[in-house]
Amino acid sequence: MADSSAFRGDETDRPQDSSGRRLYNPYQDLQIPYRTLYEIPTSPEFLFQEESLAQRRSWGENLTYYTGIGYLAGSGAGASIGLRRAVLSAEPGDTFKIRVNRVLNSCGQDGRRIGNRVGVIGLMYAGLESGMVAARNTDDWVNSVVAGLGTGALFKAANGPRSAAVAGAIGGLMVGAAFAGKQVLKRYVPI
Structure with a gap:
């Protein structure tokens, strides 16, 4: 079994300056005399643990x-x-x-x-x-289903209230079916 530190790069071999900043040289393994050091942030990417658990796009x-x-x-x-x-x-x-x-x-x-x-x-x-x-x-399935309802209703609003209601119902059902299918795939299909 291969050593996993060889694949991700061991963080202990990276130089640090006196202020504690981590420095990175992208050419260190190529034996090139040109040396450029980049600062790598030492702070966590997320301030709170809850932020790292929420996987949502902006x-x-x-x-x-x-x-x-x-x-x-x-x-x-x-x-x-x-x-x-x-x-x-x-x-x-x-x-x-x-x-x-x-x-x-x-x-x-x-x-x-x-x-x-x-x-x-x-x-x-x-x-x-x-x-x-x-x-x-809050970020849950209700937001998506209501957005599907609203999208269908807004898209067909110019055709009258009946058409908007039907399109809204279709939009909500489509989003609900997509979420149900996603949950079934997560549960029964191993990835």
Whole structure:
């Protein structure tokens, strides 16, 4: 069995100056005469132990993550829908250039349209979820389900109250099902 200190680097071999700062030389193993020392912080990353236990992204990271994932997923789904539509609408006398042009135009149009919609849904969901965490001062599944309800209702609010209520219920059910599936995977699938 290999010594684990060889893989992570033993902290006792790092030089310290008189003030107790840890110094790091990235070239120490390469026998290069050029020596640059960097200060490594000695303080803990989190001030309180509870902060280190909570594994949560900040609201800005959450906003960027859900919006980006939504846009990419929507663009991919829209491009595949556009590809299917372009292939089904091909005519027997079309040249190869016309078919490729039709596929590219259709994929781009549908991908852009659906990607933007799903990206906006991700943006609203992330904002509502971060707002719920800040308002309730707790991070649990209720925040996510309520954010899903609110996102569906806000996204379809312009179509009327009935459509908003149905979309809100669908959003809440989708988030609830995602959380239930995540818990089942954590419990029954070894990683």
